[in-house]
Amino acid sequence: MGSRASTLLREEEIEEIKKETGFSHSQITRLYSRFTSLDKGENGTLSREDFQRIPELAINPLGDRIINAFFPEGEDQVNFRGFMRTLAHFRPIEDNEKNKDPTASEPLNSRTNKLLFAFRLYDLDRDDKISRDELLQVLRMMVGVNISDEQLGSIADRTIQEADQNGDNSISFNEFIKVLEKVDVEQKMSIRFLH
């Protein structure tokens, strides 16, 4: 009840988030409204249960992995800044951003960072390598019970074989980038946020 959105989000915060993520003022306000509507506990942070309450996410085979990407290592709550930081990965890449300050750190929605986001979905134990086991587990999440263990195993083997270059039987981030160099990552990992 009452004015939820405005009293809790100050102008300075909006400016900071704008600088860090590149979202516009109105986009940030709207996303804050969404954040508060998901926050059933009304304590300014989202828990995993808050995400799982979204039916379309709950039926996504990789729903749990995606939810996990929002939470930093070992934490169970994500605040609005963290929420926006993760969402920033999905902003479309705009050409004029490339001409901005060259010494500034890479924007969150660069091609590399988008690929890193996807890489982390596979990398279950966050050791910067996708092992055969991890690949199998993620595959199992995506196909459910419809494919046999042997078939899935051979898919995993073939995938690692094609990607692995240094022979350690796992896929590092650089090998991952190489495999996906022909894919239009910018478009497939971007969401059209309206102004």
Add this chain to the structure above:
Amino acid sequence: MISLFLCMCLGISITVWFTLLLVFIIVPAILGVSFGIRRLYMKTLLVIFEWATLRMERGAKEKNHHLYKPYSNGIIAKEPSSLEQEIHELRGSANSLRSEPEFEMADIFYFCRRGVESIVDDEVTKRFSAQELESWNLLTRSNYNFRHISVRLSALWGLGVLIRYGFLLPLRLTLAVTGVGLLLVLTTMVGFLPNGETYLSEKVHLICYRICVRALTAIITYHNRENKPKNGGICVANHTTPIDVIILANDGCYSMVGQVHGGLMGIIQRAMVKSSPHIWFERSEVKDRHHVAKRLGDHVADKTKQPILIFPEGTCINNTSVMMFKKGSFEIGCTVYPVAIKYDPRFGDAFWNSSKFGIVNYLLRMMSSWAIVCSVWYLPPMNREEGEDAVQFANRVKAAIAAQGGLVDLLWDGGLKRAKVKDAFKEEQQKLYSKVLVGDQDQDDLSEDTLVPDERINEDDIDTDSVKGLCIQCEPTPEHIVLTHESVSEE
């Protein structure tokens, strides 16, 4: 002396009050006429709201701030494409005949993007909270980010509070008590008359509902009254609030369906049954699907009995969409009269968010809003066609109601307000993806393979779900008093 004087003043003012009440509200309710006071009130309010909006916009420009605009067009633009389509695009090839299963690491992008899109904006969760308004209507409860409120506007808001709580609320409470009291007394009286006396009982019901409508200051516009439900049929409508019942019963006589209650509600239920045939179920009977279907079937078979009123969604939705209709009511095999109800949220949002407010709190909020403005459309009657099963029929009716009311037609179950989504839907997604990997072994219908539930899966859960859909739904808190039903979570 002074105390005597005060008593006299009090006495006179009360008398005047009640006389005015009688003349302007109760007598017209009995006769079924209207002075048009409510419509004038509505027009005045609209003018004031527009002025308020202009002032806020001006205030925002002066301070060079951004004015918050609710995401009426959505936060993101989604493209409707299927799993198959997108994965093929990702791979850049379109070979459908493969001997070996083909997996690409890029496949994950599809699920990833869809998942994050649903986090930012999904079709379901936003239906269970009140919709945001384009402009402020001087109620604190609908103030989301309208912070450019000048002194003048605050003064207006203060005046509004005075009027609403000081004048309108007591007035409405008086009327509500009168309406309910009259209902109890008159229906009991009519009950003593010989059976089959329908004219008086109809009149009694109508009078009491008219008083209740005035108790809420409900301004209702009925469209296409030639399609009004007739005896021997079932009336189905979209559900937003328990007040829906009053809105519809104001214009016609229906048989209500619901669970037997204790307390005040139980008294009202027993009184109503004395003068006209309503269908109240004991709690234990609700689980017995066949028993319920039989009672309803018997009722519609008897052409002298009024049409039954049912809300197939099973729960209150926020009036921006229509959610899945439970198929129970559509299996009975009689004529269905669809009705679309659309509320105008500018004067007071009628949606009952049962997880936030109990029923008493809700009614008080309703009675302290400006007004409840809604439109009711009676749609032409529909019958089940050859070769159509109950689910398809239900969807057809739902589509008609959604189209008329300007609501979004969703396949999702309103029960998701409380219950978790069934695993079967996730399994459906996994099955679709597996098909893409290993190729199509059997040519199933893949047209619905966007992340939306497949209706066919609901057939497994027919027993208790369809029965719940037959009763007028209400939320499962013990203190509420409205006509109630089971909740989805009570399985």
